[in-house]
Amino acid sequence: MMYAIVDAEIRTVTKGVIPLGTIVFNEKGIISVGKDCRVPVSARVIEGKGKVVTPGLIEAHSHAGLSEDGFPADVDYNEMTNPVTPHMRAIDAFKPSDLAMAEAVRDGVTTMYMTPGSANVFGGIGAIVKTYATTYRDYIVCEEAGMKIATGENPKRVYGGKDKEPATRMGIAGILRTTFTGAANYLEKKAHAKKKKEPFAIDLKMEAVAKVLRREIPARCHAHRAVDMLTFMRIAEEFGIEYVFEHATEAEEILPELKEKNVPLIVGPTLWGRTKLELHHKSFTTVKSAVEAGLLVAITSDHGVLPMRFLAVYAALAVRAGLSEEEALKCVTINPARILGLERTLGSLEKGKEADVILWNGDPLDARSKPEAVFVRGVRVEGEAKRVMP
Known part of the structure; x- marks a missing residue:
């Protein structure tokens, strides 16, 4: 169907x-967008006067699909049995039946990065998925898109409470260096065995960490406090890895250091309460300050902390804190697309890109506005949100 x-x-x-513009698209992508686009006679025309069209919103950090809304006993994002579980893959626990995804897509969120949680120092590999599809296969955009790494209070609490390492920040740093060094040694031994044509035992944990060392996927580092970000930056420099900071609550304290390395930030969930020490300095001004410093910034709900469906509202609250509307919209569209490596296909309305298109009944950064029509890859999302398998 063409629209x-x-x-x-x-x-x-x-x-x-x-x-007063026109956008023409179908399941193959955006055909044209502009002031005087020709509308093919075969297109289904939707009147947009007084309304706003944006790209589909992108959630850069979510646990939806791993922790289903309403099913608290069936949570799959934290394997809290070992602080080093890099071989875990979020896609292997993905449940597209999660009602949160059905609600989010009807509020304009069409793509999300689905990540393991922050209990472990190495938590596993995250995936990128659509929030709507008609088959399981079509949900999946990228099965392996980043390695979850966690610093700060969460690993300390989970394992220190069991009298296991890590119980301190030193312990977390030690595990990071030990694991990265072990993976580097593993790769050397593997290359030597290949050269000598000798048998070699594959280690799935080391293979997963090696993807980070080879820069095939970035490290996605959970870090709220400045001290944790600075420590991880030192370690990342030692091993030459690519990385993104998730949450970055105290980023305003170290903006020069972050800018020097051009570290992308995924900020949030800022509307949440101060439930632990490392959230003491949380503020929507963090987004404004980081954007003004020239950093690449996305806003996150961190769903199951905050509902992903209200991602546009969190962007609006950043505007309330001084961020421009233009930059706020970027923080939930093209910026997360760039962080996820999807900027060639998603994040903006341009000819040739995928047709994730939202028609809003008002300003998308007004909390009173809502989508009148949502299209994912050119397919219109119909009906009410409900829990269904594709």
Whole structure:
């Protein structure tokens, strides 16, 4: 099916705002977007006067699909049996039946990064999925998109409470260095065995960590406090790895250091309460300060902490804290797309990109607004949100 939304305000994100614009698209992607686009006779026309069109929103850090809303006894994002579980894969526990995904897509969130939790120092490999599809296979965008690493209070609490390492920040740093060094040694031994044509036993944990060392996937480092970010930055420098900070609550304290390394930040969940020490300095001004410092910033709900469906509301609260509306929209569209390596296909309304298109009944950064029509890969999302398997 081909669609044409006409006479709408089109916020392309990367190429400005088009008043009274037209966007034409189908399941193959965006065909045209502009002021005077030709509307094919075969297109289903949707009147957009007085309404706003944006790209689908992108949640850069979510546990939806691993922890189903309403099923607290069936949570699968934290394997709290060992602080080093890099071989765990989020995709192996993915449940697209999660009601949270069905609700989120109807509120404009069309893509998400699904990550293991922060109980372990090495938590496993995250995946990128759509929030709507008609088959299980079509949900999956990328099965291996980042390695979950956690610093700070969570690993200390989980394992220190069991009289196991790590019980301190020194213990976390020690595990990071030991594991990265072990993976580097493993790769050397593997290369030597291959050269000598000798048998070699595959270690799935080391193979997973090796993906980070080879920069095939970034480290996705859970860090709230400045001390934890600085420690991980030193370790990342030692091993030459690519990384992103998740949460980054105290980023304002170390903006020069973050800017020197151009570290991407995924900030949030800021609307949440101060439930632990490392959240003491949380503020929506963190997003504004980091953007003004020239960093690549995304806003996150950290779903199951906050509902992913209200991602646009969290962006609006960043505007309330001083961020421009243009930058706020980028923080939930093109910026997370860039962090996830999806900027060629998602995050903005441009010819040739995937047709994740949202038609809003008002300003998307007004909490009163909601989508009137949602399209994922050019397919219109119909009906009420409910828990179903594809």
